[in-house]
Amino acid sequence: MNKFCCFLLTSLFALSSCTEAINPDKSDWEEWALTESFCNFCLNPGDVKTYDQTDTTYVYRFKKDSSFVKNIGDYVLSGKFQVEENNDNLFLLLNYDEESVLLSRDNPSNRQLIHTCFSGQEYFSWDSDGRLLGSWGACDGPTLIFEKTSDTQSIFF
Template sequence: MKKIGIAFVLMLLFISCSNEKAKSPNPSDYHGKWTLIEVTGFKPANIIFDKLGWQESYIFNTDKTFVKTRIKDNKTTTVTGKFVMAKIDNELNFELTYDENNDIIGTCSGNLTENLSINKEGLLVNSWQMCDGPGLIYKKSK
């Protein structure tokens, strides 16, 4: 009788669970160009690009290299490096390591590494805002 009761409970639990799965980022979808679409500060607010004064993008290559470009005051700054990925809490996380120091590296530690993740909405977000930097949000170009 116990076995029937346990089987019934397990079957009921299985049936009552939803088939809906949380969207999980696909590791193969990261490569390509990601363009800055939103900047947030302490008070979340969209900043229109003509008021922002600069534009920024990342290009992630399938060979685990990347290029970050910033255009500000008609000057283009480009830096490169390599990255590693890890899936944490259903988000695809990136740790970028730059080849050389540059002012456009958004880091809390002041070294040559930068951390980003692709959130559930499919947007690339930085971790710089965790240490009073701006929140930068990027969308993949099609």
């Protein structure tokens, strides 16, 4: 009976830990999902692709402690972010941790997971509609556009 009680308590603790990891307190982070992309250097320059925010598997979650998590399908990358100002414009700089840089370089799909012109960093700006614009288009990748999905006050402004 004593072993059963220990097993039951351990199981309940493990389940509650999993639930917390799956459903974090949404007031501590804000989420941005891929909604559009276009490419100036592709076969059909200027063609805009749209994505449904609720179905996309390409999402950033920014936390109040300046950390972030990026999900692209089954891949999870992370690091720290900072907001920079230049000539009255705000920019978002993401610095990926070493594990994420290695995953981007060595992942089994051979897809680049950090969309940037710089190793281990991504830059974003905000457009007049409040969307995040990726800078990958500056080095022949598509320009990726993200919109905020979480209904929380922005941690950036």
